[in-house]
Amino acid sequence: MYGRSARVSRWFLQALLVLLAVVYLIPVYLTVITSLKAPADINLMTAWVPPSRPYWESYVTAVKNFAPSLKNSIILSVSATLLSAALGSINGYVLCKWDFPGARFVLPLVVFGMFIPYQSILVPLFQFMRGIGLYGGLPGLVLVHVVYGLPITTLLFRSFYAEIPDELLGAAFIDGADFFGIYRWLILPLSGPPFLVVAIWQFTQIWNEFLFAVTLARPASQPITVALANLAGGQAVSWNLPMAGSVLAALPTVVVYVLLGRYFIRGLLAGALKG
Amino acid sequence: MVRSRRDQVMAILVVLPSLALLAVFVYGFIAQTVYISLTDWGKGAALALKPEIHFMGAYNYRDLFSGFLNVRFRQDIVNMLFFTVLFVAASLALGLLLATILDQRIRGEAVFRTIFLFPMSLSFIVTGTIWRWLLQPRGGVNVLPTLVGLRPADFLWLTSRDQVLQFDWQALPRLVVMVVALALVAWAAWSAARRRFRTAAITGLPGLVLATWVVLGGAAQLKALPFPEPHGFNLALIGVVTAATWQMSGYTMALYLAGLRTIPDELREAARVDGANTLQVYRYVELPLLAPITWSAIIVLGHIALKIFDLVFAMAGPDNAPTSVPAILMFLTTFRGNELAKGASIAVILLLMVSVLIVPYLVASFRTGRT
Numbered sequence: 001m002y003g004r005s006a007r008v009s010r011w012f013l014q015a016l017l018v019l020l021a022v023v024y025l026i027p028v029y030l031t032v033i034t035s036l037k038a039p040a041d042i043n044l045m046t047a048w049v050p051p052s053r054p055y056w057e058s059y060v061t062a063v064k065n066f067a068p069s070l071k072n073s074i075i076l077s078v079s080a081t082l083l084s085a086a087l088g089s090i091n092g093y094v095l096c097k098w099d100f101p102g103a104r105f106v107l108p109l110v111v112f113g114m115f116i117p118y119q120s121i122l123v124p125l126f127q128f129m130r131g132i133g134l135y136g137g138l139p140g141l142v143l144v145h146v147v148y149g150l151p152i153t154t155l156l157f158r159s160f161y162a163e164i165p166d167e168l169l170g171a172a173f174i175d176g177a178d179f180f181g182i183y184r185w186l187i188l189p190l191s192g193p194p195f196l197v198v199a200i201w202q203f204t205q206i207w208n209e210f211l212f213a214v215t216l217a218r219p220a221s222q223p224i225t226v227a228l229a230n231l232a233g234g235q236a237v238s239w240n241l242p243m244a245g246s247v248l249a250a251l252p253t254v255v256v257y258v259l260l261g262r263y264f265i266r267g268l269l270a271g272a273l274k275g
Numbered sequence: 276m277v278r279s280r281r282d283q284v285m286a287i288l289v290v291l292p293s294l295a296l297l298a299v300f301v302y303g304f305i306a307q308t309v310y311i312s313l314t315d316w317g318k319g320a321a322l323a324l325k326p327e328i329h330f331m332g333a334y335n336y337r338d339l340f341s342g343f344l345n346v347r348f349r350q351d352i353v354n355m356l357f358f359t360v361l362f363v364a365a366s367l368a369l370g371l372l373l374a375t376i377l378d379q380r381i382r383g384e385a386v387f388r389t390i391f392l393f394p395m396s397l398s399f400i401v402t403g404t405i406w407r408w409l410l411q412p413r414g415g416v417n418v419l420p421t422l423v424g425l426r427p428a429d430f431l432w433l434t435s436r437d438q439v440l441q442f443d444w445q446a447l448p449r450l451v452v453m454v455v456a457l458a459l460v461a462w463a464a465w466s467a468a469r470r471r472f473r474t475a476a477i478t479g480l481p482g483l484v485l486a487t488w489v490v491l492g493g494a495a496q497l498k499a500l501p502f503p504e505p506h507g508f509n510l511a512l513i514g515v516v517t518a519a520t521w522q523m524s525g526y527t528m529a530l531y532l533a534g535l536r537t538i539p540d541e542l543r544e545a546a547r548v549d550g551a552n553t554l555q556v557y558r559y560v561e562l563p564l565l566a567p568i569t570w571s572a573i574i575v576l577g578h579i580a581l582k583i584f585d586l587v588f589a590m591a592g593p594d595n596a597p598t599s600v601p602a603i604l605m606f607l608t609t610f611r612g613n614e615l616a617k618g619a620s621i622a623v624i625l626l627l628m629v630s631v632l633i634v635p636y637l638v639a640s641f642r643t644g645r646t
Binding site for chain 2: 006010013014016017020021024025026027030031034044045047048087090091094095098099100101104106107108109110111112113115116117118119120121122123124125128147148150151154173178179180204207208209210211214215225228229232233239242243245246249250253254256257258261264265268269
């Protein structure tokens with residue numbers, strides 16, 4: 001079936017794919033070489049030429065500059081991820097395995113919350129945070145990310161738990177397990193993979209988030225995205241620093257993606273509300 | 276399943292706090308934003324402890340769409356729509372291309388998949404910062420031709436003021452009527468060709484009436500503005516579309532690839548036995564089966580595009596008018612201009628546009644119980 005023309009077209013496709021991959025990697029190449037150039041060597045005309053000797057000081061300076069905001073981002077992402085995953089798990093369990101009055105209407109209303117443009121709640125949220133004294137700091141940002149993370153974490157856990165057969169729960173009930181017993185001894189032990197998918201998804205989202213961070217955090221609690229945008233948006237800075245900062249800001253999520261890509265993709269597909 | 280009453284009550288009590296939080300943080304706050312958008316809260320009253328706020332009805336909305344000073348808002352809406360259409364189309368096309376090639380038992384598939392998908396894990400702020408450097412007017416992509424001895428390009432990627440596809444906002448109602456008339460007539464012709472004469476009559480007659488009305492000049496009185504105001508596609512958006520597509524096309528690739536992998540080989544075999552060649556199998560077996568994925572992708576990418584904020588912020592800055600979008604304008608209006616009511620109106624308009632996309636999708640997917 002595969003004649004010579006098929007072999008030729010296979011070669012053509014392989015070559016096309018290599019070409020596309022090179023194009024996709026161009027921004028990475030330019031980022032890395034620019035981050036390794038000394039400020040004096042950064043010249044628009046020679047932007048594509050790699051440095052003769054890597055200038056590692058860019059990274060030393062970037063780490064020093066971004067250390068506080070990186071620390072904020074780590075605290076924020078980790079705690080908000082754990083909290084919203086825990087809540088999503090128990091919510092998903094209830095909404096999947098227990099009768100909830102009006103569940104047919106409640107669930108779409110919950111899910112709608114993950115699609116809204118956050119501009120449409122920003123001003124009341126801002127006032128509310130000021131009112132309860134959580135404006136400006138990390139605890140406030142954690143709260144916001146946990147609340148607005150509820151729809152997606154609930155939905156993801158719910159779709160995972162749907163695969164656990166109801167008969168298992170019935171058997172556990174007959175054995176005397178109550179609401180929490182079933183969760184603790186049946187659901188939770190099966191929650192490893194879903195927890196990983198949800199945690200990766202939430203961690204990536206929160207680490208990368210910008211709108212809440214730029215409106216609800218004082219400079220001392222700024223996450224890395226805000227610090228990077230401020231640095232790169234300023235005119236006077238030389239480009240090796242924003243590029244090194246971009247690498248630092250990208251590193252955690254890229255590492256998570258490369259190491260746990262399988263789970264990342266599962267989150268992606270489920271995030272698309274795919275059947 | 277057997278359940279005790281006590282457990283059932285417990286189950287409800289456990290989710291109640293989450294639902295209450297969402298009720299307040301999503302629906303309560305949206306209601307408050309809608310209320311703010313109907314007032315004149317802003318300027319001096321924005322910072323006052325006990326601001327004096329007046330109810331203004333739909334004034335802010337009317338002002339945004341027809342006020343002389345709000346030309347930027349209208350261009351931002353146009354920018355947003357052009358950005359959305361181009362970005363979604365480009366991501367779908369590129370994602371489908373990548374998935375189709377990767378599905379051909381390519382050598383090193385996992386490596387390629389990783390390369391195409393990793394931008395998806397980045398923050399829009401990182402993507403924006405990187406592409407800001409790539410699209411410098413006198414560097415980056417523009418000096419690429421010099422590597423092979425050509426002259427550098429001089430396109431102002433993010434700051435160009437050039438516009439194409441210009442139209443007059445004043446004539447917008449007339450344009451809409453014309454498009455509706457054309458669509459109705461086209462639908463009628465299509466139905467007639469398929470011998471559905473009842474549908475053809477139902478759509479064709481009003482279409483012809485509308486078209487006649489337009490031709491006779493009836494629609495000319497419909498004016499959105501008392502003055503002509505040109506808007507169009509800002510070429511500066513091409514750079515933003517490129518960066519966004521670079522980041523998100525891996526997502527459509529992953530969706531399509533997953534879709535292609537779920538098509539049973541028997542279907543392809545059956546088509547081949549019937550005499551279909553590779554291209555025909557692709558065109559008549561695989562592509563139609565990918566249609567639902569295309570719809571999901573349009574919804575997800577479309578709502579991201581309508582809300583786009585961080586990418587533009589990092590790439591071009593919030594003050595760069597040629598690439599501005601309503602999400603950016605809302606931010607500036609509210610937090611820099613202190614015009615809270617006007618900012619709230621922009622936010623509500625944004626929410627409505629996203630809802631037009633999302634609500635039918637949610638209704639459809641929850642009705643069929645797919646989630």
